[in-house]
Amino acid sequence: MSFFKKLKESITKQTDSVTGKFKDGLSKTRDNFSGKVNDLVARYRKVDEDFFEELEEILIQADVGFETVMELVDELKMEVKRRNIHDPRDVQAVISEKLVEIYDGGDAGSSHVNLQQDQLTVILFVGVNGVGKTTTIGKLAHKFKGEGKNVVLAAGDTFRAGAIEQLEVWGERVGADVIKQAPGSDPAAVMYDAIQSARARKADILLCDTAGRLQNKVNLMNELEKVKRVIEREIPGAPHEVLLVLDATTGQNALVQAKTFKEATNVSGIVLTKLDGTAKGGIVLAIRNELQIPVKFVGLGEKMDDLQEFDAEKYVYGLFADLVDEEE
Template identity: 80%
Template sequence: MSFFKKLKEKISNQTDSVTEKFKDGLSKTRDSFSGKVNDLVYRYRKVDEDFFEELEEILISADVGVTTVMDLIDELKDEVKKRNIQEPRDVQAVISEKLVEIYQGDDRETEGLNIQKNGLTVVLVVGVNGVGKTTSVGKLAHKLKQDGKKVLLAAGDTFRAGAIEQLEVWGERVGVDVIKQSEGSDPAAVMYDALQAAKSRNVDILLCDTAGRLQNKVNLMKELEKVKRVIEREVAGAPHEVLLVLDATTGQNAMSQAKTFTEATDVTGIVLTKLDGTAKGGIVLAIRNELQTPVKFVGLGEQMDDLQEFNAEQFVYGLFSEMIEAENE
């Protein structure tokens, strides 16, 4: 059975609505990336060095990242040689296979949130301003509530004007409470209040919004360290997740932010927003391969339920859906 047929079979066992969200949300990347790959394999009569050079350019233009592209091309060359592949069209399935392998890595257990079986789970959400951090907190709260979890929000961004009110609006929409103080308050004090409230109310998950001020990196990281110390002191083993929110439309700039944050704090996963708004969805692969940090959620639209748990197979299906459907007809 070909890889595309296997992938289609796996996808058919998953929720149709999720498959459609990945398919629709990745339309810009698919039109750009898959369209160019499709054009490439139909123009070439054999798999040669020129073919791989052009494929390399396509991958780099999709923001896969130079280091990752070099690794991927080397692996593709090895597979083509090992399987004695002559037809360029047969390389498409091998590309898909390798993308799934890189996205999944060696640790599939990193997919999804590290939710505690007993007691409170604390999730700290970090990132620069303008990436959709507060919106992601609200959408994540909605998703967790839909999963039957009791959720509480902590308004730890006390610096950005309107941040507390924005989180409160999300709290009302989702139907969860928000623990807050006044604008300009100490974020660590807000977290302390939120932790006490979460424990007294037997909350399952506390989602903590934080201020984004990468341009003032030293102060930001000191503030985060203080917030983390409060969390660690109040709940053993917390924070259980530190999610870094990145804007997919910023491409390699998102990669730069990811490197800075992962060096400064213990980021456990990435939330990649606005993936539906870019043709450069390859940034997911670059983050996974170069930082060894799993992408845990992706934003695939504007609606409340468009923040989806990242799934490598759904992602690759979204990229190559037209080819996969054609092969399975």
């Protein structure tokens, strides 16, 4: 059975609206990436070195990342030789198969959020300004509230003008309390207050905003370390997740930001926003493969429920939906 056929069967079994969101949200990337791959396949009668050179260029243009592209193409060459593939059309399914393997393989950790069953779950959000960090916190609060969780928000970005007010707007919208102090306050003090308040409210989840400064990495590291020390002192083992929010439309710049924050703090997962707004959705694979950090959520639109848990099969389906849907 071909990989596309297996993928179609798997997607069909799930039959949820999320599959459609991945298909719609990745339409720009699919038109760009799959369109070029389809054109490449149509122009070649055999799978040769020229074919792979053009494929490399297509993958790099989709922001899959140079290192990942080189690894992927080497694996494709070996697989094509092993399976004795000569028809370029048969390579498309192998590409899809390898993309899923890249994401699911290795030891980068789970794509699922580490929620605690018997104590307060603390999730710390980091990232530069303008990537959609506060909006991500609001949308995740909405998601968790919809699952019956008691959610509290911590306004730890005390430096950016309007950051506290923006979080308060989201708190009102989703029905979550916001713990804050005056602008310019010590973020670590805000986190301490937030933990005490979350406990008093018997909250299940505490979502913590932080400042998005990246100009001085030393200050960033010191501030985040102080915040984490306060959290861990109050709740051993917390924060249970450190989620780095990245803007997918910035392409390789997102990879640079991820490397910087990984040096500054132990990032446990990525939230990739605005994936629907870029034709270069291959950045998902570059982050996963080159940094060994799982993408935990992706933004597939502007609606409240368009922030979805990442799923490798649904992602690949979003990239090759037209071909998968054609499978008999």
